[in-house]
Amino acid sequence: MIPDILSQGQYATVYNFLSLVIASQLFTAVFLLISLPRVLPRYRQAITVAIVVCGIAAYHYFRIFDSFKDAFISKAAGGAGDYSQAVGVSFNEGYRYVDWLLTVPLLLVELIAVLALARKVQSGLLMRLVPAAALMIALGYPGEISGDNGLRGLFGLLSTIPFAYILYVLFVQLSKSLNTQPVSVRKTIGRLRFLLLLSWGVYPIAYLLPLLNISGADAWVFKQVGYSVADIVAKAVYALIIFGIAKAKSYEDNA
Amino acid sequence: MIPDILSQGQYATVYNFLSLVIASQLFTAVFLLISLPRVLPRYRQAITVAIVVCGIAAYHYFRIFDSFKDAFISKAAGGAGDYSQAVGVSFNEGYRYVDWLLTVPLLLVELIAVLALARKVQSGLLMRLVPAAALMIALGYPGEISGDNGLRGLFGLLSTIPFAYILYVLFVQLSKSLNTQPVSVRKTIGRLRFLLLLSWGVYPIAYLLPLLNISGADAWVFKQVGYSVADIVAKAVYALIIFGIAKAKSYEDNA
Amino acid sequence: MIPDILSQGQYATVYNFLSLVIASQLFTAVFLLISLPRVLPRYRQAITVAIVVCGIAAYHYFRIFDSFKDAFISKAAGGAGDYSQAVGVSFNEGYRYVDWLLTVPLLLVELIAVLALARKVQSGLLMRLVPAAALMIALGYPGEISGDNGLRGLFGLLSTIPFAYILYVLFVQLSKSLNTQPVSVRKTIGRLRFLLLLSWGVYPIAYLLPLLNISGADAWVFKQVGYSVADIVAKAVYALIIFGIAKAKSYEDNA
C-alpha cells in the first residue's frame, strides 16, 4: 500500500504534517506540565495522563518522521523531482498500532479521571473501557498487516465490536454520571464526547480504504494527512479541553 | 527561489543567523521557565504560552538549521569555495508556515492573557484574534508554494484581509481595554503593539519579493537574515517584554 | 544463536516490540516522576527507585533497539525482502545482563521500600535480597556467553540457587511482615508477589531454550517478544502497582 513514487509536493506535504504533529504533541505536553499546579490535586491525575499520552505520541511521531525521511529519496539536486523508495528501509506504519495500544486506553482513563466520580463508579467504568480499547487495537492489527482483504474485513469487523461497546459505555452508561458534574462544564463534556467520536471515527474509515480499492499515492498522502489531523485532535486538542474542564472544576470546587 | 549557489560568506551568514535564532529562542524559553514563579499566578498563563511559543520556534529552527546544513555543500577542502545544492535534499522553507500556524495565534493569546481582562472581554477578543491569525497563515500558504506570481498575489491579498482585521482589533478595539491597565505598564503595552506591527510587517514584505522580481542569492540571504531577526523580535524579545509587564503588574497587585 | 536471516515480518515484529518497551518504560518513569508528590514522603523512596529502574530500562532498550536496527539489513527497495546480518555490527544481547545487574536488585528494593517496615526488619531483608539478586545475574552471565551447553547448564544451575533463595525470602520470610500492612493493600501485595514470580520466571525459561535445542529465527523472535513483554510486566506494570500501593497507604495513613 505504500506508494513507490511520491512527487516532491506530496513528499513535502507528508513531511510537514508529520512535523506539525511532533510540535503539537510535544508542546501540548510541555504546556500541561508547566500548568499542572494550576488545577486542584484531585484533577492532576487526569492531566498527568494527558501529558503522558501526548508525550508518547510525540515519541512515536519522531520515529515515524525519521522513518518517512529515510524511506523516500530523491536523486535530483536540491531534492527536486520524484521521491522513490530507498533501498533497505521501509516506512514503518506499525508504529501507529504500537502507539494506539498504549495511548487509546489512556485517552479513556484521562476522560474518566477528570470527571472525579465516586471511586466505585470510576473503577467500574475503567474496568470496561480499558480492556475494550486494548482489544479493539489488538484485533485490528492482524487485519492491518495482512495483505488479504478478506482477513482485513474479518478483523476489522471483530475490532468494531469493542469499538461499539466503548461508544455504548460513553454515550449511554456515562450519561447519568454527567448529572453529577457542575453545570458549567456539563456542556463541554458533552461536546468532548462528540469530538472523540469524530476523531476516532477517522481510524476505522482509513482502515476501510483498501477494501474500497482506494489506493495510489494521492490516497496514501491523504491518509497520512488525515491520521495527522486526527491524532492532533484526538490527543492534543482533547487534552487541552480536558485541561479546561479541570480548571473550571477547580474553580467551582474552591468557590 | 532557492539559489543554486551560495558563496562561502553567504553560507556562513545564513548558518550563523539560524544558529543565533536557535540559541535566542531556546534560552528565552529556559529563562522564562526558571523565572515563572516570580510572577503572580494570574499572569503565569501568559508566560507559559510564551515559553511554549519560544520552544516551538526553537524546535523548528533546529530543523531549519539542519535542513540548511544538508542542503548546501561545498566540495573544497576546509569548506572553502562555493556551496551548491546537494543531491536529494532541499532546504525546507515549509517549516516556517508550520511554525507560524502554531505560534502566530499563540502570540496573540500571550498578549491578551497578560492583560488579565474580565473573562468575557478576554474570550471575546480571543474568539476574533485566534481564528483570524490561523486564517491569515493558511491563506498565505498556497501562494507561497505556488510557482505562479498571479496565485501568489491573489492569496497574498486574501491573507491580508485577516491581517488587517487583527490590526484593527489590536489598535482600535483593544484600546479601550488598555484604560483598565495600571498606569505603569500602559506605555509599555502601547509600545509592544508597535513592536508587533513592525516585526509582523516583515513577513508580508518578504512575501512580496518574488512579485517585485527581486531574486538571486543576495536577496535570498537577506530574506533569511530578515526572517531570523524578525523571529527573534516577534517571539523572544516580545516574550521578554510580556514578562516585564507581568512582573510590573504582579508588583502593583501586591502593593 | 542470533539468526542469520529474518523475514520482513519477523524483523518488523522485533522492531515494534522493542520500541513498545522503550515507550512503556520511559513514560512510566515520566508518569511516576510527575505523580511523586501525590504519595506521602515515607513512600517516595520506593517510587524514586521505581523511576530509576524504568529509566535504566528505557536507556538500555534505546541501545538494544539501535543495535537491532543496525545489525539486520535488507537490500531490497522499501526494505522488502529478507534481513540478513550486517557487516561489522552484532546485535548486542549483553545489554540485557548489564541492565539486570542494575535493575533486578533495585526491583527488590522497590518492593521492600513500599512496605515501610521497621528499619531493622527492612535492612535485614535487603541484606539478603540485594546480594542474592546480584549473584544470580552474575552467575548466569558466563553461561549465557559461553557457546558450550555444559557450561550453560552448570552456571544456570548455580544461578538458580540465589534465585530460589530470593523466592524463599519473599514467599516465606516476608509473609509475617505482611500482617503489619493495612488490610486494604494486603491482597494487592500478595498478588504483586505472584506477578513477580510469573514475570521473573520468563528469564530462566528463555535461558533454557538452547539446552532444549530450540533454535532458529522463529524461536529467537519469540524469545525477543517474550523478553519484551516480561520486561514491561516486571518493571513498568510492577512499578504502577507499587505506586497504587503507595497511594492507598498514603490515604490510610492520613485518615
Added chain:
Amino acid sequence: MIPDILSQGQYATVYNFLSLVIASQLFTAVFLLISLPRVLPRYRQAITVAIVVCGIAAYHYFRIFDSFKDAFISKAAGGAGDYSQAVGVSFNEGYRYVDWLLTVPLLLVELIAVLALARKVQSGLLMRLVPAAALMIALGYPGEISGDNGLRGLFGLLSTIPFAYILYVLFVQLSKSLNTQPVSVRKTIGRLRFLLLLSWGVYPIAYLLPLLNISGADAWVFKQVGYSVADIVAKAVYALIIFGIAKAKSYEDNA
C-alpha cells in the same frame, strides 16, 4: 588563519579543551539551577541569567566541538598521523561571535543584578552597559571575518571604544555604588571586577595576533586553548563567584 595541518597531539589538545569547556559550562548551569532556591528571591534574577549564559555557552561549544571534529581528519589507522582539513566542512569560528553577542551583555546584567541596587541606579547602569557590550561585539565582527589587516585594525580600534567605556563604567561609575554593599562581599566584588578585566582582555589580545603576524598551527592551537580557558573563567568561574556573593548577601539580609 585556520591551519591546513594539525599534528595528532595538537588535534587532541584542542579536542580535549573544547570538551572541557562543554562540561564546565553545562554542569555549572546544572549546579546553579539546582542551587537556585538557596538564595533569596531578590538574587535569583542574577543566578537565572548566569544559568542562561552558561547554557548558551554550552550550546555553542557543542557546535564548535562538532564543527572541529568534522573539520579535521586523519587517514591513518587509529587516528594516528596528521589531521588535515576535510572536504566540504570548515571549522566555524563564527559561533564565537554569535555567542558573545548574546552572552557578553548578559554577563554585565548578571553583575549588576547581584548588586540589587536601587531600581533607578540599576536601570541607569544597564542602559549604558548592555548597548556598549553589543556594540563592541558587533564592531569586532567585520574585522574578524575580513582577510584584510587594515580593516581588522580599524574595526578593532572602533570596538575598543565601547570596551573602554564599559571598563570606565565598571571601574569608575560603579565604585560609589559598591559602598552600599555589605562589607562582607565588598572585597569579593572588587576581585570579581579584576577577574572580569583579566579574562575579557584575552579576546582583544587574540584578535591582535594576525596583526602581529603570529600564525601557524601552534599559535592557532594556543589561541583555541586560550579562548577555552578564558571562556571558562569569564562565564563559569564568574558565575560561581556571583553565586557566592548572592549566598553571602542572602545570609546577611536574613540576619
Added chain:
Amino acid sequence: MIPDILSQGQYATVYNFLSLVIASQLFTAVFLLISLPRVLPRYRQAITVAIVVCGIAAYHYFRIFDSFKDAFISKAAGGAGDYSQAVGVSFNEGYRYVDWLLTVPLLLVELIAVLALARKVQSGLLMRLVPAAALMIALGYPGEISGDNGLRGLFGLLSTIPFAYILYVLFVQLSKSLNTQPVSVRKTIGRLRFLLLLSWGVYPIAYLLPLLNISGADAWVFKQVGYSVADIVAKAVYALIIFGIAKAKSYEDNA
C-alpha cells in the same frame, strides 16, 4: 598502548562495561536529584555536588563509549571476528584526565560539605584539598601522554606528592573533626575514607602498568574494566554513601 586488535569477546567486554558506567552514573545523578528534598537544606550542597560529579562522569562516558565504538571495527558479518583500529579515529583516553580534573576536586568538596563543619574549618580544608587534587591530575597528564617511560615515571612521582598530601589531610588532619560528627554516622564516614583510598588507588596502579612492561590487549581490556569499576565506586557508590550520611544527619538534627 592501545591494542591493534581486540577479539569479539574483548570488544564486547569493554563495550558492556563502558555502558554500565554510563547507566550507573546517569541514574545515580537522577536518583539523587529526585531525592534532594529529603535531606535538610544544610546537606543539599553536598548532594548537589554529588549530582554534578555523576553527571559530568556520565557525560564523559558517553563520549568515551562513542569513541570506543568508532575506534574499533570488525569486517565480518554480524560483527563476528576480530576488531581492528578504524581509519581516522582513535580511542580517546584523554577524556579521563579532563574528567578527573573537574571531578576529583569535587569529590573532596562533596566529602567536606556533608560534614557541615564550622565555616572556617571547612574552608581551611578545602583550601588545601582542592588545589592538591587539581595539581595531582595536572602533573600526571604529561606522563600519561608521553611515550617515554622515564618521563612517565618522573611525572608519576611528582603527582604522587599531592596525592600523599591529600591522604595526609584526610586521614590525619580530618580525624579530629570527625569527633564532632554524630555517633551514628562516624563509622560510616570512617569506612567512606577507606573506600576512597581503595578506589583512588586504582588510578596510580593503572598508571604504572607500562612501567612494569605489562601490555597487550588483555592487559588493556583489564585496565578499562578496572577504570570502569573504580569510577563507579569512586563516584556513584561514594555519592550514595554520602547521601546516606546526609539522611542520617538530617534525621538526627531534627530529633
